Amino acid sequence: MTKLPTYLVPSRSAKRAHYDRESIDPILDEALYCTVSYAADNRPFSIPTAFVRYGDKIYIHGSVGSHFIRELEKGIPVCISVTLMDALVVAKSAFHHSVNYRSVVIFATAEKITGHAGKTEALKWITEKMVPNSWDYLRPIKDNEVAKTTVLAFSLEEAAAKIRTGMPSDDKEDELLPIWSGLIPLPKRRLAPLPDDLSLNIPLPPHLL
């Protein structure tokens, strides 16, 4: 890893911070969206969007006409935030309530992917993150669909993860109070696929079973 700029080093809860890709990548690979922020005239703007990590970069896409995408492709500074909430941490005091979470923050500028093949490949990665192994099953992407889409890549060089795990940390003097403390897990699940009206008689393909 490169040496981190000071703004990446958290001043509090420093023990929750991680800068290694072994900590960062699994969070990026599990999360289905990121929140992308940029500033214009020192005013912040944030937009949630789908993304995929592939190698040392993450990729987002959008309409070539999107105001958001056109701002980012200028190469302005961007902050990308990814958060997974795993559990509520219920302590014996309100003060020690917390959340078990895994989050990543990335500071980067956009690199516009310009070649047709490179754009198509990134769109495949984004699609297969949502629905693994689905690309070859779908109606093939058309040249004009690729042309209508902008793909932007962001380096993971300046990235950090923050992770909280485990049980509540109550004050020593509260430990014997007869007040329940523990975790409420918050799992995200994929339920069974629901067909639309056009697919009632189409068998689910193996990658969706």
Added chain:
Amino acid sequence: MTKLPTYLVPSRSAKRAHYDRESIDPILDEALYCTVSYAADNRPFSIPTAFVRYGDKIYIHGSVGSHFIRELEKGIPVCISVTLMDALVVAKSAFHHSVNYRSVVIFATAEKITGHAGKTEALKWITEKMVPNSWDYLRPIKDNEVAKTTVLAFSLEEAAAKIRTGMPSDDKEDELLPIWSGLIPLPKRRLAPLPDDLSLNIPLPPHLL
């Protein structure tokens, strides 16, 4: 509602935008965290944090020593983003893949809550959003815990929701292709509480059952 500034009006997908509190509030009330962004020297910074909506404002809290909180309390422009992902939208073409989501974006500046009673009340709202009806059961909050905590409020006057619901919108010419299309629901659940070692013999209180 006040008339919206132009930066709140989406240029694309305008039909997905909503500016009424009947659309905005349920999203804020369901989401357990928001992503708060601000800019310094035109560089964006984003941090996920717990929040609660109460009336016409949302409230966040943090340590009085937190760099993030101290930046926000200066009254600089802030963008707050809240996102709920409800389902993956699986179309017959990659191009029409989408996500059913409900999101809110808020533009505001922080109002610092200074009175002890007002701060305590906001901390109660935040705690009871995580665990409804739990405040009176917990070890009472201490004056120095309130003193160590900064509470910031943000008006909902400049807020907008974006919502996608429903099935995929494939191209007319693709509708009869024998390719499965539909939704994969992504519900978030609260599982049964898991006690920590100090609570193995403490009955679950009624508000956690």
